[in-house]
Amino acid sequence: MLNLKLFAVPCAYLDSHLKMTVTEDEPQPQTDSTTPKPKYEVLEDLPGVGPATSQKLKEMGFHTIESLATATARELEPAGISEKKALDVIRLARGSIDLAFIRADELLKQRENIDRLSTGSEVLDNLLGGGLETQTITEFYGEYGSGKSQLCHQLCVNVQLPAQQGGLSAAALYLDTENTFRTERLVQMAQHLDLDPPEVAKNVVVADAYTSDHQIFLLENADKVIKQNNIRLIIIDSLTSHFRSEYVGRETLALRQQKLNKHMHKLIRLARAFNAVTVVTNQVMAKPDVFFGDAVHPIGGHIVAHTSHTRIYLRKASRGPIRIARLVSSPYLPDGEGIFKITQNGIEEAEEGEGRRRRR
Ligand code: GTP
Ligand code: MG
16 A cells, blocks of 8 residues: 555535435434534544444444434444434534535535546547546446556546646545556556656555455545545446456345445545545446447446446447547536547547548
8 A cells, every 4th residue: 555645625625515415314404504513523522422432433434524424324323322312423413514405506506616637638528528527426338458447547647637737636546346456557657747656656545345345345434545645536446346246146136236326325425525536437248139239238237327427438449549438428418429549658649540540
């Protein structure tokens, strides 16, 4: 693991990014505008949470006030606290960070905080409306070698650039489920951008996930590391590979989908709480009954399809470094297609001629 610089995300910053949807079974915050809201910084500050309870909560993955504010009472009960106490703790945590229903005009204002991260290819960035946006999940899916992991590596470098160069001046978290993360690749990409490779490598936190449960556990416990290291890019490469190999057979499908759903919602919460770009990769499966159009579809069914805000399908051109990216789903952008290439330098613009050769 790499040695990282520590940065703290100011609470006021989090406040403005934590206005999220409240589900029915969760307690509503007390909204008394006349009394100032108490501010709790750490779990132990919350009334009724002593050292023993806070220790148990941390062991369960709740390290911050933000994580408690977005928890359900049932999730907190294994810490040995009653449902009533759990509801109280959640209410206090929410009161502390101004979690509330949000009007559409405020939502628009919140969207003004959305930042964009460049992929390194202008064509790809344009396809995405100016780069990958924060606060949402972007999914890259495609067959082996289509460039999903290469894009993830490039984003880990680009996120460290200043805004004028398409970055977020921040660090990255890489959850690697297939053991394909390579620091050497970051170094090549950093050198091409005239960045200091050791410095770039220091700003990428990598965690290997050995099973789907381990992958879930890592993300559940990520809030502290994200906060401490100024991480604004969270990658899961790949989102589905462990789930696909572990849950085989129809009888396991419901449980798999339930777990994937919860996992992706945790990712959305992190994306909003830290105004972060979140990226997941996904493999494809052959559709044996398709004669026209694409004979493949991404894994994960409706859950992954509906939870990813933006989906990009990557294909290899018949040969060479060219890759074809198609935007297949976006909440507001039209579908479209563009090409880029993968070279030793990383993700680069494909030149005119290269694109034409592909189409011939
Ligand atoms: P799976 O994880 O197997 O599903 O594939 P993926 O979509 O993640 O593929 P990945 O991003 O790992 O792309 C691998 C491909 O990128 C290779 O087959 C090469 O074509 C290209 N590539 C990777 N590294 C380099 C490099 O250093 N130089 C060049 N020129 N191409 C590279
Ligand atoms: Mg890969």
